[in-house]
Amino acid sequence: MSSSSEIRPPADPGTDTSWLRAVAGDAALFDRSSSAERVADVLRRRITEGALPPGTQLSEELLKEALQVSRNTLREAFRLLTHEGLLVHKMHRGVFVPDLTEEDLVDLYRLRRVLECDVVRSLDELPTEWLQPLRDDVAASEAAALAGDWVAVGTANMRFHRHLVGLADSTRLDEITGRLLAELRLLFHVIATPQALHEPYIARNRELLELLEAGAYTQAADQLHQYMLDSEAGLLAAFRARA
């Protein structure tokens, strides 16, 4: 045992605390947190999966039995999701899955464009290992495309953008992005043609990644800007042609 400890260059055995961060990360897998948040997780997955069509009401009575929690806890979960934009609350009427409009779509994309492009433009001297999540996401979307699973392509695409924003290392930006993408996903589910919607951006994600690998951040930001405009236009067209 003593031989292995002597191999490591820095930090004698007693003062090395680097492993603590890893443990702290794993702690989240234990208890996550409260019941309300666990309930919110379940509902969030259902909603973002598109299992609940826009306009659906979430009855307190039914859900409390289905999820085996108290009404108060359920209402707390509702409140959480309402603030994420995944539910809308109408006074004395209940909570509903929102059906977003064209205005919402352009609103969402306006913010995405500004925030994501600024993140990329502000990058500087990025450590190459920070790009690993992006590489994985691109690979995942390409694999899903080969398998013909366009929903998985969309998921990987969203993770790509989430990780992209994560490069800015801003907790608030991460939070905002999470909400924007969650709302965006609500819009995807009213679209009939997921392939036409996601396919063009598999290659563009890879292009973007390669620009980032090369450190061409300004160029990457410009590419992303056009990317966003095209994506918005495509989604808007598909939205107008929905059933």
Added chain:
Amino acid sequence: MSSSSEIRPPADPGTDTSWLRAVAGDAALFDRSSSAERVADVLRRRITEGALPPGTQLSEELLKEALQVSRNTLREAFRLLTHEGLLVHKMHRGVFVPDLTEEDLVDLYRLRRVLECDVVRSLDELPTEWLQPLRDDVAASEAAALAGDWVAVGTANMRFHRHLVGLADSTRLDEITGRLLAELRLLFHVIATPQALHEPYIARNRELLELLEAGAYTQAADQLHQYMLDSEAGLLAAFRARA
């Protein structure tokens, strides 16, 4: 009575519903909505006033008696404020007034800079009456400065920026800005010298307003960018020199 109705150019008496909007606006003063939100309003004011120092715990037992509401309602108000960034929730320990760090400060300003500058840069053909709230805010800050009320100057300043963002006509942007400014206000209260902090920006707000009046949006955006950098630097210096 009939004479006054005949004076008005459009809308005969039976179909004129314009007064409804005014009534709807006043209704908010009545019942706003739920008890939880009313409780949240009270606490929000207290916190943004700086009455509660960072790190203060808000005890459920004490507050439920002080505010005469049930624990559930109070907890719902806590949840609201937590999502606004005005409280932090620690599992099984309660809610606390957050004490923000330098990292939070630069994080907040990074977002403000990006969002507000983009709002101004994206303006186009702005109707002149939309600027009225900004004119009022500038006037209010100047009047408060003459009266030596630097807290009021800060308040007017914040309203100026809120109204500035409002020009973009984006509900999500308004929401995000509200949260950012609320958090920023938490930072102000740990600063000892409000005058030095707010005074320089009275004139710069007026400059900015005049550029907007003139339709020089690009120039206004550039001015605002430097404004934000200076403001961040000043606040950061004051924060490091705090008691």
Added chain:
DNA sequence: AGGGTAGATATTGTTCAACAATCCTGCAAG
């Protein structure tokens, strides 16, 4: 028949009381 109104019904808003789970404190033991 159409429109409006009043009551019935169902759902949400709010409160209360109780118990379970967890954290903090202080103290004793190694």
Added chain:
DNA sequence: CTTGCAGGATTGTTGAACAATATCTACCCT
């Protein structure tokens, strides 16, 4: 100085009850 263990305090969660409001239904009137 650290570890382990009561005790006390606070939060987390539940269930039931009542109040307030929206929706629905049946009825009446013109």
